[in-house]
Amino acid sequence: MGRILMNKLLEEVILKYSKINNNSYDDSKNVTSEFLDSYARDIGLVIKRDRKLKLTNFYDGSRLIGSLKGLRVSTTSKEAFNLCRDKYKLEKFLNDQGFLSLNSKVFTVTEFKEAKEYVDSNPDSAFVLKPLSLAGGKGIELNVTSENFVNSWNASIHAQRKSKVKNPTCIVQRFVSGFDVRVSVIEGQVSAVTLRLPAHVVGDGKSTIQELIKEKNDERILIKYFQKKLIPIDKKLITRLASDNKSLDDILKNNEVYLLSDISNLTLGGESIDITDIVSDEIKEIALNSIASIPGFYSGGVDMMTEDFTKDEAFIIEINTNANHTMHHLPLKGSPKEPFKDLLKILKLKGEIMNNIKIDNDSVVMLNNIYKFSLLKDRYSRKLLEKH
Known part of the structure; x- marks a missing residue:
């Protein structure tokens, strides 16, 4: 993880x-x-x-x-x-306004392959994987790389299913350590x-x-x-x-x-x-x-x-x-x-x-x-x- x-x-x-x-x-x-x-x-x-x-x-x-x-x-x-309740739309809006962007991507539960390819194509970066619709820190995985992506993805999807999210969806964004x-x-x-x-x-x-x-x-x-x-x-x-x-x-x-x-x-x-x-x-x-x-x-x-x-x-x-x-x-x-x-x-x-x-x-x-x-x-x- x-x-x-x-x-x-x-x-x-x-x-x-x-x-x-x-x-x-x-x-x-x-x-x-x-x-x-x-x-x-x-x-x-x-x-x-x-x-x-x-x-x-x-x-x-x-x-x-x-x-x-x-x-x-x-x-x-x-x-x-x-606007603020949709983290992905908010990021895009703020990016358009000139604020620093984490370049997030959104992947549904059926897009595991695409999500992994995205992480694999950025071997020099680490990512955060977070649910689109959960709060309180549930389902968030930090410092995600190609090596731990599968386990991180499964853990986040599991947390969403446990919380009865109908269509689990993950935001994948740049990891900022700090x-x-x-x-x-x-x-x-x-x-x-x-x-x-x-x-x-x-x-x-x-x-x-x-x-x-x-x-x-x-x-x-x-x-x-x-x-x-x-x-x-x-x-x-x-x-x-x-x-x-x-x-x-x-x-x-x-x-x-x-x-x-x-x-x-x-x-x-x-x-x-x-x-x-x-x-x-x-x-x-x-x-x-x-x-x-x-x-x-x-x-x-x-x-x-x-x-x-x-x-x-x-x-x-x-x-x-x-x-x-x-x-x-x-x-x-x-x-x-x-x-x-x-x-x-x-x-x-x-x-x-x-x-x-x-x-x-x-x-x-x-x-x-x-x-x-x-x-x-x-x-x-x-x-x-x-x-x-």
Whole structure:
């Protein structure tokens, strides 16, 4: 199977954050609704919910200023939603807009031969093989080459069939070894950036791998948000260890890093670290511009892969219109951010502007950012019109 390749920078980052303690939180606020309720009270808004429709409405007095349908902000158009849910179409759209492309290809379950020929014809490249329609890291195979393609393809198709996908389909795209970064953009403003590291352990020269995993899980259990996001000890992990001539009873050397998974998903034991203040401005701008380039889109989560989050290059992997920004409020490590508070403040400000209500001095900076993003969207709109 394809695997993440450990490189020096990844190892350095893991070792750096392994020395930082996990955050601790007041469990009274653990889910989206609790954050929204708290922030609404802080800024004088009223929330009304229709749980049957999964609709959350925000009122400033008697004025409806916005809403969430599930986690999708009301400013998101149906067209933007449909574009972002199709990863292949989204990549092609972004490529046309000038963003770095992973040159993805799509193959159905009956096109195994064509998919293998495509990988075989690029012997100097490694690929990611991912399902077209699954989320949560299911069915993703990394660092796929001619040598491991058959096993990787079968594993991904099996995961799709297990999830009852009627017509299993795989995206084959360039593999970028590096860091998984989520950028939260709220109404045209970068609100938070989170680094997601795959589940791992760092040796101390005394503890077994199993003991190191237990220690990490015991710490995660102390945070309500992570109590159902423990590192799994399962058949997949046992097989992974065996392929590296290791077992759960092995003792890692002091500061030896071992990756327990290739997927950075938090539900698989991945670690979330706030890097808002250290990620490069260029990567923030890529995320902001990607949102701006999509008509009828202002708030979302941009998933990116980058070889170095302090540099200027990153590949957009996915854009989520239903982004769960809660991860930024409750990072495992680093300073918590407040995207949901930013959302309510901006929706309130926009409502005040539309109703010619005088705004306070604290809102001037926010208003200026809204104006800048509006100009950015106009620029991309003109670009689209010119192409048609």
